[in-house]
Every structure is written in C-alpha cells, then in structure tokens.
C-alpha cells in the first residue's frame with residue numbers, strides 16, 4: 239500500500255469540500271473493496287476521505303411507496319432490518335448473501351454501488367427495482383448510473399448519500415455463488431412492479447449488470463416460471479472464464495430466473 | 507503519521523502510526539497482541555477476526571485509523587490471564603476443535619459473534635453457513651462445528 243493522508247470529515251459537505259483542495263482524493267466507506275485494492279497497489283490515492291463517521295447516512299426508512307437506504311448502511315444492517323424484510327424481503331435476502339458475516343459488518347451499499355463490480359449483488363437489485371441513486375449533487379436512475387465494468391456516472395467528488403427503492407408487488411433474488419470468491423457467478427433479480435416486470439442479471443455480463451427483455455416480455459404476460467420455458471439467453475457478450483463458459487452462464491440465467499419467479503410467487 | 511486511540515480489551519490504547527497501518531498490524535506489532543493472526547492478508551481466511559464495537563470484522567481489511575475512537579476485542583480479551591477460559595474457548599479445547607491452532611482465534615471470535623447474533627441453539631447448517639469467511643487447513647471443520655454448537659450452549663449458562 240502506498241502512503242496517503244487520512245481525513246475524517248463529519249458531514250457530507252465537509253467531505254465534498256476536501257476535494258476542492260485535494261482533487262485526487264478518494265472516498266472510503268467500509269473499505270472492503272478499497273483496502274484490498276490499495277494493498278495490491280491497484281489504487282494509490284494520496285488522500286483518503288473516510289465517510290464512515292458521518293452521522294445520519296446509514297438510516298433505513300419507508301417513505302411513501304419507497305424504501306430509502308442510507309449509503310453507509312452496512313450489508314448486515316439491510317439483511318437484518320425488519321423494515322427491509324417487510325417492504326422488500328428480496329433485498330434483505332440479497333444482502334445476507336454478500337460475502338461472509340465479517341464482510342457484511344463493514345461493507346456498505348453505497349460502496350458496493352460506487353464500485354459497480356460486475357459480480358456484485360446490489361446492482362442487480364437497483365436495476366430491477368428501478369431505484370434512484372441520490373448523491374450530494376443529483377439523482378440518478380440505474381440506467382444512467384451503471385456504465386460498464388467498475389464504471390459509474392459518479393464524478394470523482396460525488397458522494398452517494400442514499401438509495402431509494404420503489405416497493406415491488408413481488409420480487410426475488412437467486413444467486414449462484416462462485417465457489418471460490420462467493421461473489422455471483424450468476425445472480426438473477428426478478429421484480430414485478432406496478433410499472434411492469436424486470437429481470438436483471440449480475441455476474442454474467444461482459445459489461446456488468448443487464449436486463450433480459452425476452453424474459454420480461456414473457457413474464458409480463460404471465461408471471462409464472464413456465465412462461466419462460468424454452469426461452470434461451472444468448473451467450474454472446476457473456477463472461478467466459480475458468481469458473482464457467484459463456485454458454486454455462488447463459489444456461490444458468492434461465493435456470494435462476496425460473497427459480498426467482500417461483501420464489502417471488504411463493505411469498506404470501 | 508496519525509494519532510489513534512481506541513479501547514482494546516477494555517483498556518485504552520494509543521499510538522502514533524503510519525496511516526497505512528492495518529488494524530491487525532496495530533494490534534500485533536504496536537500492542538503485541540499476537541493472538542490475532544494474519545493468514546491470507548486478502549480478506550478471505552478469517553484468521554484475523556476481532557470484534558469492532560462488538561461485531562466480528564476482518565482486522566486485515568480495516569485501517570487502524572478508521573478504528574480510532576472505537577472499541578476492539580481480541581481473543582486475548584475473552585478471558586483474563588489465569589482466569590478460566592471463555593466458554594467458547596473451553597468448548598474448542600474440550601471438543602478438539604483445533605489442530606495447529608492457527609485459525610482458532612478467528613474461529614472463536616467469529617463463533618462468539620455468531621452467538622451474539624443468532625443465540626445459543628445453533629444447527630449444523632447455520633454454523634457451517636456462518637463459517638463462510640473462516641478457513642481451516644487442518645481439521646476438516648467437523649470438530650469446529652461441534653465445538654461452536656457446544657460453546658454456544660455453554661455461553662447461555
């Protein structure tokens with residue numbers, strides 16, 4: 239790890255102001271992506287701005303028809319929140335599948351979204367539910383926020399403050415873990431919203447999280463796993479590596495999507 | 507350099523450290539609490555698990571400066587020197603939950619956190635699932651799982 243100067247702002251405004259003096263600063267929240275990356279010297283920020291002591295950024299609350307989660311909410315907070323379990327149980331289940339218990343005690347939803355790892359879990363939920371990602375500067379829809387592998391619309395000095403999830407009628411997330419890393423080899427999030435059905439995939443896309451239009455159309459007509467019987471996902475553009483070929487991932491998407499629809503329908 | 511102060515095993519600890527210092531390094535090298543181990547240094551193995559404000563974390567993936575002002579408990583903090591072992595430590599001893607012992611501090615700190623979160627009656631599948639982030643290269647896990655189930659019950663009394 240290369241040397242850096244550590245800053246601990248008490249407010250989002252103070253954090254943003256630190257960038258005015260140190261344009262090459264970097265934010266740190268849970269540190270569970272950034273610390274490993276700094277150890278590998280893949281990142282070497284000269285200034286580190288620690289968001290983790292800013293108060294009031296880790297709340298979880300219902301606001302009308304939305305579930306609003308603060309950027310600093312840890313995976314374990316989301317996994318165990320009764321508010322989340324009641325409003326969007328699929329989201330609590332997703333958070334409970336991230337990494338291991340110790341990782342879930344540190345990693346945050348804001349950090350996960352900002353990182354946009356193509357095998358991360360939260361991006362699938364954001365895109366499926368049509369969440370709004372709120373920063374200190376603006377509000378972003380997932381389609382504009384996620385811009386490919388490890389790339390987002392965030393500017394260097396832009397801070398995610400919260401994420402607002404519309405509450406679906408039904409939803410479920412099914413993850414097939416990579417046996418070594420436990421990230422998603424493939425993860426499928428299915429959501430039935432008043433505005434329509436969405437099916438999103440993480441772990442498989444060469445460009446990160448994406449939607450499966452053919453599944454969405456079929457499920458829109460009939461929200462049952464049978465509706466997507468016989469529909470295949472093309473392996474073109476999917477990841478292929480030692481953990482699984484593009485064909486294998488394409489097949490898994492179909493299998494997991496059906497399981498997710500069944501799981502969503504099994505909820506009362 | 508950066509000044510840090512935190513409560514470690516109930517005692518105030520301070521240091522003037524390089525901001526790059528990991529929490530596990532601060533504990534082992536500055537405070538000489540070498541019970542917390544470094545197995546992988548890549549957040550995978552759990553040998554470095556300590557409690558930060560009462561919750562299990564991997565101390566190789568926390569900067570010591572980020573723990574400034576917080577409370578840390580290490581394996582040394584579970585039972586005072588010379589006092590009887592903590593029930594979870596005793597259960598590992600009794601049920602042969604270790605061979606070389608390298609993973610054991612992390613296993614025990616993870617197990618105590620698990621009991622704090624999920625109570626004293628823990629099924630095998632739950633224990634195995636919760637050990638997701640802790641690797642043992644010796645035991646094959648069977649006796650670790652037995653030890654944790656027994657230690658969890660013993661912690662209730």
Ligand SMILES: Cc1cc2nc3c(=O)[nH]c(=O)nc-3n(C[C@H](O)[C@H](O)[C@H](O)COP(=O)(O)OP(=O)(O)OC[C@H]3O[C@@H](n4cnc5c(N)ncnc54)[C@H](O)[C@@H]3O)c2cc1C
Pocket residue numbers: 264265266267268269270271272273274289309310335336337338341344345346347348349350351352353355357358359360392396397398399419420421422549550567
């Ligand atoms: C062993 C292990 C297993 C894991 N398994 C999984 C898994 O199965 N699924 C999964 O999805 N993830 C997994 N993760 C990643 C984990 O969820 C990370 O915690 C998460 O991706 C990053 O969150 P963080 O708060 O730790 O971010 P940090 O590491 O602090 O930051 C990550 C990036 O986000 C930026 N950032 C942080 N907060 C903000 C903010 N509020 N606004 C703008 N930018 C910000 C930082 O500048 C940095 O670039 C795993 C990690 C580990 C170590």
Ligand code: FES
Pocket residue numbers: 543544545546547548549550551552553554555564565566567
């Ligand atoms: S040394 Fe920290 S997880 Fe292995």
Ligand code: FES
Pocket residue numbers: 603604605606607608609610641642643644645
């Ligand atoms: S007892 Fe040797 S690594 Fe677990």
